[in-house]
Amino acid sequence: MSRKLYILVIYLVTVSLRLGSVSSQLSVDFYQQTCPNVDSIVTKAFTSIAQQDNVVPSSLLRLFAHDCFVEFYIQGCDGSILISSTANNTAERDAADNINFPPNPFDAMAKVKKTVEAACPGVVSCADILAMGARDVVVFAGGPSWNVFKGRRDGRISEASRTAGLIPGANFNVDQLVANFALSNLTVSDMIVLSGAHTVGFSHCQQFTNRLYKFSSNVTTDPSMSRDYAAILEKQCPQFGGDPGTVQAFDITTPFTFDNDYYQDLQQGKGLLFSDQVLFNDLRTRDLVNQLAANQTFFFSAFTQAMIKFGMVGVKTGSVGEIRRDCAVVN
Template sequence: MGMELRRSLLVGVVLVVVVVSGEAQLRPNFYQFTCPKVESIVRQAVLKKVRQTFVTVPATLRLFFHDCFVEGCDASVLIASPRGDAEKDAPDNLSLAGDGFDTVIKAKQAVEARCPGVVSCADVLAIAARDVVVLSGGPSFTVELGRRDGLISQARRVAGHLPGPDFNLNILANLFRMNNLTTHDMIALSGAHTVGFSHCSRFAKRLYAFGPSSPVDPSFNLPYAQLLMRACPRDVGPTIAVNMDPFTPTVFDNVYYRNLLKGEGLFTSDQVLFSNLLSRPVVKKFAADQSSFFRAFAASMVKLGRVGVKTGHQGEIRKDCTAFN
């Protein structure tokens, strides 16, 4: 009798494991029967927003990165708190452009009008991030779906989870590894800076206070540093920003990596990808072969979209992306 009971319990445990494992799987056709047109609905909303302002592209892409690296890809970064203590209120997220939030909110509203209470804000954000890449000339890829929206959004939980502009290769690689992403993924995903922009305060130290022997970071291409100094003089206003790629800032391409070869990486965390001998070969490959970069970026975006996802009975499907139900 004792043996039979143990066997029954063992079977029960195996079944539970199978169910939980099954629930954790994202899949491209998750809304095949509940909201079959979800991707086209989101695409139309994103396209309309991009036509209004190109800032939508880097803003939405950056929003996806920041969301996934804190609490996982669960739209926790979209929550608005009247007390100013939500994830988006953390110092590391204050520079997120409003157009990214607006894009997801409007896309979600369009989806809700057709499929109320079915599609998560996390999935809308994942689709929108892919769409802005495609709309700016980058690679298309299949977005896995089935995420649910998280129930935690706290500013105090952000610190230490997002890449900083002054990080070296080891710190960057470790941070990505914590999210099941390789150093190769990190180098590929850094290519998103080909359509990004940055406020002057994020890299001013490299221009004016790098070190006692050289106020300008010697890894900078000097003409590029001088160009940045004209755009970002000392004590410039906090709203002034420059393009991460000064040559093709509105095209998703591999020029970001070509810039690194010339010492024209805006952040220390950009230029270190070429300065460090471990990552340099990948930078050279992407700089020489855009299709190689595109394949790597697409694959790494799919992996990024799996980070810390909530599925099955976890989380919720928010009606309004800015508020818990």
């Protein structure tokens, strides 16, 4: 066994043991004595906000994912993405991979945190509120619900420099996606299922215009993209003179509904990002894509299990971290 392979094996074993230890410290009824109505408080608050702002569901779900992906062994799902930058520190939320986040999910988190603090001051972490919120916005959009295991504590470190290479890229191929998700102890199946979160939400033109105009030195448009779909995207995102703030829905048919249309789009060559469409193009992942496209109940069940697993990545428990009074500021 090579030294690099040996180090990787030890690393993954350590991660698996740590995740097992962490999961035993989280529980569905963690706040039973200290804030027994926290789930209903959070659900009511997020639902009210989502009813007034249709950007919140998809952007909050993405916010949760980006929080969990970053340096999972040190940070992970610890609410560090919510911390604001200061004169002396550029925080995670202002990193290149997060710069296009709208203010909506951050504002929603601030409002819900205040509501929870009014009922149970100094008890519930921002990280747990974000995890519960990710569930609630999926339900609001028509998706499945699941039990959120709670007990996370908030991280005190948030640095833009720590995000580099940890957020899945729009142009990742399957090998890159598998390696990226493996860093969070997630399997190939987890990766395919969690990618289904793109059934809601939007992406900026800059994330996919290379597929329209500069796919390769020999090919202008990605040949795996439906020609009709490419024509629609070209109108939305012209090669020259377009608005850099323009966005396009991942799921062109039901962009605000959580369903399995995302996978059906991939079958038709209508995956927005290269990292979306490649899941169908690659024979190693196509079979599961087809199964998820054919059975929404199966997708919902798989998604809930993957989200529970994802939500336990790199969490802080016990005396590690803190319970922030303001999600944007370290105590």
